[in-house]
Amino acid sequence: MRRFTFLFLALLILGRTVNAQLQNGFVPFDYPDAPIAEFQFDLDRSTIALIMEDTDPRIVLLFNALAHLHLRNYKASHFDKILWYYGTNLKARGWSAFEKSANFHLYTLTHNEIVIGIFVAVKSGQETYLINMDGRFAPKQVSELVGNLTVLGIEIPELNAFGARSAPVSASTLLRTPEGDPIHEVRIQANQAIIEPQIRAMLEAGPDELIAAMAILRGKLPDTQTLTVRIDTEGNERIATIIVATQPDTANLPTSPMASADEITQEQIPPTRFQTAEGEPIHEIWIRGNRKITEAEIRAALDSAPEDIGKAIDTLKEALPYFSRVALQIEEEGTKRVATVTVTEKTLSSDYYLHATPLVQFNRVTGLLPTARLEVGKRRQMGPLWLWYIPSSVRTNLTRLSGDIGYGFGNRELNYRVGGDIIWGEPDISTLGVSAQIYRAANVTAPDLLPYHDNLSTAWGNLWGAPQVHNYYLNEGIEMSFRWEPVGPTHSLKLMMRAESHESLYKTTDWYIGNWSSELKARKNPPITPGGLHSVTLRYDLSTHRNRKIGWHNTLLVEHSSPVVGSDFDFTRFQLQLRYAASRGNNLIRTRLMLGTATGTLPIQRQFMLGGAGTLNGYPPYAFTGSHGALLNIEYLYRLSNLYYWNWLKETFVVLFLDQGQVWNPSDKPHRFDPKTSVGIGWQSGEDYVIRFYVSKSLESERKAEVITTWHYSF
Template sequence: MPTRFRTSEGKTIHEIRIRENQEVTEAEIQTALENGPENIVKAIANLPLPDLNRVVVEIEGDDTRRIATIIVIAQPETRGLPASSPTELWTAAGDPIHEVRIQGNQKISEAEIRAVLENGPDEIEKAIDSLRDALPYFSQVSLQFENDGTRRVAIITVVERRLSSDYYFHAAPLIQFNRVTGWLLGARLEAGKRNQIGPLWMSSIPNAVRPYLPKLFGEVGYGFGNQDLNYRVGGDMIWGQPDLSSIGVSAQIHRATTAVAPELFPHYGGVSDAFWALGFHNYYLNKGVETSFRWEPVIPTHSLRLTMRAESHESLEKTTDWQFGDWGSESEAEENPPITPGQMRSVTLIYNLNTRQNTGAHTTPQISSTGVVVPLQNSSLGWHNTLFVEHSNPAVGSDFDFTRFQLQLRYATSRGNHVIRTRLVLGAATSALPIQRQFIIGGRGTLSGYPLYAFAGDHVSLLNLEYFYRLPIPNPNGWEWLNHLKTFGVLFLDQGQVWNISDKPYRFDPKTSIGIGLQFGQESPFRVNVSKPLESERGVKFDLMWYSSF
């Protein structure tokens, strides 16, 4: 039957065994434990021991049966030992520790263990507790003392957990829906090498660290509408240190259903197309290979990425009219528009400047299967600017001949509890672009009030202004969690225009929309928008968003 005691990690102890000595009886120890805390390590620290006696606890077993053995050790007379502590560690009784020996470690280096001890409390028993918290990779940590002549030696014995590893693994379901593939079901897999030993599962690795780890990745999914298989398989190699400088190489092979203009619609790979009120993304089939080289000389402020791709692009047709909220209706979904089919051979150079500091999100710009940078979903304050140049030329076997440029300037600043966010997008091309590479505006996150993909062309200008007003939330009960819940009223204005090279003469005729919204949360928001184009013939548009638009 389990006892009331637990380890420092909170795991149940099923049995306690006591090794007494001549000066301390088992009954005395049992009485002291009954009056102590549930944490077995803290409980034994309060035992009333005679002078020159020490106590250690050894924990063995697993969740089925865990045994704690309390050992009372009679230390030899040490009055003649020096009073100073070369290690700057002391016993609970105030005796100096002259040497620390570590044994039992295999994957965790001795230097890592000593670094934790040096930065922990001066009392050796409490330093052991901090070791368990800072390096939660041990199933057991025990402490004992020995005297080596006139020196007191602390011997720390560790037993590492079985699942502690230099590598990590991640698996997640893949669930998507659009009017081309219908429901697409599959899995995402990732395996890589950790910077530091830890649990096998990727969930233990901070988000900000993951982009800098060498890895193999893949995803595969089957579309039940078009009855086709989509996949993406590749790997990343990283050299250097994220806080100084790093170089990376990435390669992948893919067969993907890709959205047009993913740089402005980064969240198309989900199930939003299943909801009739949110509109449809436009898709095409993208098959081929991609190789990227990345250099980040000053992280996370700057990054450069050079991407080369050889792909085949094909149009896709609608396979389903099904949507949530439209059961029993005979209405049909819009047709998926065609693209400009052909072989795409291109090279893309992306420069990213990001002064936003958010440890909970990645700082490296993510690259979509089209090779275009996807905006960071990071609502911290500061600048996040991206410049990309893409060139395609028949000289390398491409069916397309163009160079296109796009600059995104994003800035966010606070005014007390309120936030102002701005974005300017400028894009241009040297020749007429294929449909799948045209600049797009329209819909949530770009030109609210208009449908998704309302306007497309070879050149673009877009301005977004958002003002977030922090709404006070009554908290008569003084609940702490309610004080951290951020709710904003949002006022926004969007103005943009696209035009083609063939549009001569150029005419300044931007489209403008205004709106209000209610947003819950800041880093991972949920937002309801109501917007209205200034064109009198267009009505009010309702939108939902579960991400920051820029």
């Protein structure tokens, strides 16, 4: 018991967590008592452009600055509690109340005089709406943006008041930038008044793309005239200023009075909206040094920056983190003040990426298994070529080639996996993927019932002597799969085809840290049913998981194997998992119901299994196996900060749980309903990355309690 006391105290010390929130405009919908959303959607910039119902250039330009929009719709009975929760948390994160009323609260997050986040909570009739938008906006654009959400089909009457305050929409010209953004006004500065109508006539007859129009215009002007164009932003309008200057021609002097370029006064060249720290106007901005990042991208980032040119450069560095250096130089050129922005791009800035990392696995079968992993792929935005870490949620939506290779010093077997993925579509909308891989590795028996079996935390636990709950077999073969997420990530459909050979593996070591001389013996690794498995598997996932895995995650899996396709096995198995997690006040409830059945004779490595951590916790690993099974898990997580107001206890829980399940085979006579039950209590630190220590006891009096330590949720 003393050993367990020391272990508990050590885990308690390790359990202290640090929460850090990035200053961005995203607000997680994490209200603890939130009911199931009546309606929800998440849009990115490309989706917003597709569904926008308004073609007015001013509105289009306004919504182009919107990066993401998230909406949740609940019953209005929860409005007051939701309002209090988000209001308190947003203020703690530095958000400000932009406007409040009885049924409407609007908060904004500002950084360097730019609004980067908007959060709206509104009660409309019997409905509550939460809307979160992030991007880069001028403060005066907030009301106009909220008031014009109808262009996205968001019809909330309470928002109409904001639309009424919006500035009148101005018509745009026919011209557009190379990126397709509209030009709202064209200003012409020329020394001869007669030139302006001629230029406008040529623009109307020419192409609508600005650069192409300027090229044609230059070709029609006399050689003695020079043409430059400058694009500025005033409010929400993009203004193109065309400057025509006449250079002196000693061979053929003009007959009409004409001012030279040097005679154009500062008042004739209107300044941009930028100014120096001393308040002196900037007339032109030149971009130098860019290669992969276009000038249009840089100017677009500056369009959302403060008027102080120095602060604007700081904003540019944050908006486009692809530069190792951004330098500003301000010079006088005649009567003009020119700001030259010189950028140096990072040498490893690319939309491709490389990722390599060493891994170490350890278990009683392979022994120490050092592994090297290499991955190369293509992402959807620019960034550093070398990536140290890729979240699994991002990796599943990347086109990539990857491979692992390692050597087990216990069983002296080479392990490898080489494969690739091709992904089409948008991750948050709809994606289609094709994957293929060849592999040879130690696999876990019944992996569908035991999540996180191959992560580093499991290997770390094995290395330090945590009870090893998995059985292993050698799996060598090839797999090809097709994945379709029509409403990703809520729905996912995956079709997998495998051709594998399975062999038994045996225990090779009892060693772990703390058992240096191997006096304590690890349990044996039982044999499997060897043979060649050729199968087709269809898997459907439905997930409404929000922050902290709150919501539903249901999985239906059907696998069919037949000698017709060269398999040594003949079976069809069905497995259904219904998982649900909900907040109850400051606490959590997590449940799982799993049902499994099969036709034909299942090999041992495909049988339904109960016993050990994550299934029947009060029984030893793999205590019950068979072709049919049912399992129910219920967990109640009580937050210790309810009792003590220490900050580190916010993510520390006492866990009460109950497990009940039964496994049977068609040959069992007579059939009896005799489920096995275990109960337990434990301690958990963390909500996303967890450490668990718990004790579980079956209701059969002759069995001893099971003591379990894990670094992940049970399901």
